[in-house]
Amino acid sequence: MEKEEALRKIESLRKIDCHTHIINEKIRSEYFGRVKNRYALVMEFPDFLMKSGLEHECSQTVRGDDRLFICPYIDLRSDIGARLSELEPRLESDKIVGLKVYLSYQKGRADEEKLFPAYEFAAKHRLSVTFHTGLCSLVLPSDNDLEGSSAVHIGRAAELYPEVNFIAAHMDDPEFDRCMDVVASHKNIYTDISGAYETGTSYGANVDAAIDLFKSATDKHPECFRQMLYGTDFCPPISLGQLDEYDYSLYRMFPSETWEDICWGNALRAFPRLGDYLK
Numbered sequence: 001m002e003k004e005e006a007l008r009k010i011e012s013l014r015k016i017d018c019h020t021h022i023i024n025e026k027i028r029s030e031y032f033g034r035v036k037n038r039y040a041l042v043m044e045f046p047d048f049l050m051k052s053g054l055e056h057e058c059s060q061t062v063r064g065d066d067r068l069f070i071c072p073y074i075d076l077r078s079d080i081g082a083r084l085s086e087l088e089p090r091l092e093s094d095k096i097v098g099l100k101v102y103l104s105y106q107k108g109r110a111d112e113e114k115l116f117p118a119y120e121f122a123a124k125h126r127l128s129v130t131f132h133t134g135l136c137s138l139v140l141p142s143d144n145d146l147e148g149s150s151a152v153h154i155g156r157a158a159e160l161y162p163e164v165n166f167i168a169a170h171m172d173d174p175e176f177d178r179c180m181d182v183v184a185s186h187k188n189i190y191t192d193i194s195g196a197y198e199t200g201t202s203y204g205a206n207v208d209a210a211i212d213l214f215k216s217a218t219d220k221h222p223e224c225f226r227q228m229l230y231g232t233d234f235c236p237p238i239s240l241g242q243l244d245e246y247d248y249s250l251y252r253m254f255p256s257e258t259w260e261d262i263c264w265g266n267a268l269r270a271f272p273r274l275g276d277y278l279k
Helices: 003-012 025-034 058-063 080-090 113-125 151-160 176-184 207-218 222-227 244-253 256-270 272-276
Strands: 015-020 038-043 068-071 098-101 128-132 166-169 189-191
Touching: 003 244, 003 256, 015 256, 025 058, 038 058, 058 068, 068 098, 080 113, 098 113, 113 128, 113 151, 151 166, 151 176, 151 189, 166 176, 176 189, 176 207, 176 222, 189 222, 207 222, 207 244, 222 256, 244 256, 256 272
Parallel strands: 015 038, 038 068, 098 128, 128 166, 166 189
Antiparallel strands: none
């Protein structure tokens, strides 16, 4: 399939964008003004990551749009039990399909006992748990605990909680090979390359070179296409306004017969509660 034909095909596919930060109406309008035939999961920002002046109406924005679903944050520095009690009565009204843990940004590991109540909560309510892994945004405050966010620790958590699906977002950048090795050995771990092309990064400056790195890792485990998710990390106020690059990455990295799974089917398996809304 020629490049232009392939990109038109990818553009036409229905998609579930499994990683965005559509946290207010302005961002929502821009996103859906640029894409079609798409649903999106919104990763809620905790207060410590919010840039001054960035309007934050996450729950309200999601509740008002049938195309959006939310993964509320878990703050490692706060009372996790209290947070879960706060979220439980909002599961249906807020269309909660998962939880988001900002490793790297906050010092901690996926296999720490203090997170176990969150995993038990996830198992009870068919939620998935998404982790930030690897390098952080150039513009957000961070503990830069890259070792703590390693996919290896996510693997250990996945073994302890086999009934929960875990998402190692950003493919443990730059430890792509390590991440794919972990994904290959754990059927309840998924990953993506969301956020790869942030303005100001080397990946953003040379998309093809970045794709070569990602593809080198995914090619070692071709069977893992069923654990790859389509995600963009869309949030223009923090230099994450890239969209077309992810269609192009899909074209470059995976054969055409896998595209529908990566764009749609994998998300429904990774996030079981999504199936209550989408088929």
